[in-house]
Amino acid sequence: MKNFKNWLFSLAIISAFASFSACEKVESYNEPSSTDMAKPGLVTNIKVDNFNGGAYITYDLPNSKNLLYVLARYKINGVTTRETKSSYYSDTIMVDGFAKKQVYDVTLYAVSRAEVKSDPVVVKVNPDTPPYLLLKPTINAEADFGGIKITGLNPLKKNLGIILLGVSDNNSSDVIDQHYGKIETIDYSVRGYAPVAKKIGYYVTDNFGNISDTTYKTVTPFFETILDRTKFFQYRLASDGVIAYGWDLPYLWDGKTDGNSNGWHTAPGGAMPAIATFGLGISAKLSRFVLWERPDGSDKFAYGHGNPKVFSVWGSNATAPRDAQLPLSAPVGTIIGDWINMGNYNYPPPPSGLAPVAHTTADNDFVKAGVSFNFPLTNPKVNYIRLSVSSTWSSGTFAHAMEMAIYGDPR
Structure with missing residues (x-):
């Protein structure tokens, strides 16, 4: 028991000493970084390399042992003063944010560890058009x-x-x-x-x-309205993707966008592009469409699986358009049989900037909200649509989507 008490006493002494040492470190942290109040020398041998909206200024550093950084102070628009710094490890400082293409004065200071500035050196820069x-x-x-x-x-x-x-x-x-x-x-x-x-x-x-x-x-904006999806109808052609898992094409316009509902889904192993063809029930000049891809659910479907990554939309105004084998890619305006390419699209990557497989909850919310895509203003009126998916986020041989809403002028 005596040894145990001695051990506790020693531990208390060590803890107290550690606490005292920690306090000493905090107090010494606030001490000046240098007590050398000598004024640094000037930067010399100055050269200017202008660019759009700014300039790089290179120089020789003064031979001052307590030098910490070089400071540039300048007005970017006649009113706002801006400062930039460059450490003593570098011989270049960047000045930017200038409002016009004209000559500006930049004042350079060498600054010591005690925050003592050298005498000023004025440099003229002439940035290109910002x-x-x-x-x-x-x-x-x-x-x-x-x-x-x-x-x-x-x-x-x-x-x-x-x-x-x-x-x-x-x-x-x-x-x-x-x-x-x-x-x-x-x-x-x-x-x-x-x-x-x-x-x-x-x-x-x-x-x-x-x-x-x-x-x-x-x-004067053009008239636009959402097309009546109750008039849409499946118009199956031989080159359309084979439907799988009961996700038949009419689910693409049933108004349900959540991951718990059915959408359009083709069978794995099919030829690409995976195509879905349907009628609008009316001839219209189309302005844009909103595509809802499959969001995360029981699995991380967003930015994966059969969600379209690169796709196009083809249209026809024929009474009963014939089948045509669509290519993986073609310029907008390309005509193949009764069909015209009305737009080529890339689904945007995750807004978070992360890799698709590592997308965030916010990225999934972006998918759930639907993404809008514009049609070129030069497109003709059409009454049939083919959604043609060239590649998916998984690079697979099938495609799926939850919902598609189409806007335009049906008058």
């Missing part, structure tokens, strides 16, 4: 079915925002849409508007708060 101003003149806003179609080119693939304004009769404006992204080719639609003249405005902004000028114009 990305948001490259995008702005390429933007076009035109009438689309039920709304406004926005197109443009973002050649540098920078994260930029297109801000769409709705302008009232008294010329006051409100933001009606904000679209951010870094893809090169911009092509999207803002929908939900009646076919009446609407005055709009649009401008481009970037991550630094720079804003382009605003362009105003008046557009």
Whole structure:
């Protein structure tokens, strides 16, 4: 028992010493990183390499033992001051976010470990046209079915925002849409508007708060409505995929999108593309469609199994269109027999950026919400549709989908 008490006493002493040491570490952490208050020397031998919206500045570091980093301070638009830093391991600092293609002053400081700045060195940079101003003149806003179609080119693939304004009769404006992204080719639609003249405005902004000028114009959206799915009917052709598991084609327009219902499903081992053919019950100029793929359920179906990854839609306005063997791929507008290629599509990857097999709950929610795809405005009216799946997320020999809704003008 005495030895046990001695052991407990020793343990208490060790614990107390450890606690005291930990406290000492916390207290010493707040001490200045350096007591050397000497002012660092200047950066020298400065060179400038301009790029769109910014510049790289290279230099020789001063021979100062307590140097920690180089600081660049500059105004990007005459008002906003921006700072960037580069450690003493590098001889280059990047300055960016400039609003225009013009000369700007950048002030460089060498900074010590005690946060003492050197004397300033002023460098002149002349950045090329910033990305948001490259995008702005390429933007076009035109009438689309039920709304406004926005197109443009973002050649540098920078994260930029297109801000769409709705302008009232008294010329006051409100933001009606904000679209951010870094893809090169911009092509999207803002929908939900009646076919009446609407005055709009649009401008481009970037991550630094720079804003382009605003362009105003008046557009008149085309009439659009969802086609009546109770008029759809199966129109089976010989080259259509063989149905499997009781997931017959009419389930593709029964209004049920959850994973617990049936959809359209072809048999494994079939030839690709896997095709489903059906009639619309009316001739219509089609604007877009929404496709609901099979979401996660008893298994992780989203971004897997027979869900379409690459697919196309073919149409016909013939009274009784004949069968035709569709290719795995063909340019939009290609005519084969009674059928015309009305659009080629790639289902978007998981929004999380993860690999399809590792998709998240939020990715599955994206699948459950349905994804909208546009038809080209140049397409003719049709009264029959062929959904042609070239490849699936599992690269298998079958395809499936839960639901398909089609929009357009049947008048």
